[in-house]
Amino acid sequence: MQHDKKSITQEKKRHTRKHTTGSTRKKRIILLSKAKAGKVHDKKQLDEEDWVSNIPDAVAIEGDLGYQGLQNEFVNVHLPHKKPKGQELTEAQKQENREFSRQRVKCEHAHAGMKRYNSVTATYRNRIPDFDDRLMLIAAGLWNFYLDTA
Template structure:
């Protein structure tokens, strides 16, 4: 499957340092960046349990993804366990984007700022305080840009092996499943017959492959 994705030019960039080369001629340098999670069964090995356990969502695997306004996913980070915080994961696999690009990301990546990139992040509600009307309006407008990556993640999870718990064992197999799911999603985005959808719309179908 990876051979076919490579033949069709659908393999994602896995090294964030090489991402700028892929995107230097991109027609619209506005990107959304976030993590996508999937569940895994509880591992019998205690060390593996500690790496995969997320205090909020039990045992998970994580990848960082970057997409453009068409929901095309250009970057997929290596797979890490749910214990790894989003910010630490983003720092460990640092991005390189063309100078002047705009990167929209959530508050879970607070402090993450690639060089030469304009960061767009929502305002965080202060302790015992309230956001101003201008800040609330900014957050609402920014959410229309950031929602595109949520749609992209939903497209990736059309593959049931990603939507449900990943029962395969082995880091290579689990990572390959994510690469294939991302490739099928991007193939759907690039297909001439794929319906166009505004980035602030709600997906109309829950169909899975």
């Protein structure tokens, strides 16, 4: 069976929606934004929510490289080291990134816990306004309930 090269290499273009979430190291979801278009950059979406300025400086905020530049605006924001163009990270920076990743993986586990409720990951075809926000809120609530009962 032959495949047309164009169909194999062609990207599936989708109109995606995404949420910004905040979680604790105990995997509990504590912040959830309204859905935005998938093409909106992570940092821009976070700036529109204006969460970071309301969090005290004593509380450490850890993010991924999608929030690059936020560490220059706030003292409590910590991001991994970004590899300089044409150069490599030092061994100390690599070690810091590994330690940072060990802490941030708990946040990723919280996201995976919400996604276990397939309603937030499956293709959404309804036309009801803001229904995806309700689904995500329910999934976050169920995940937090699961953590409380486990």
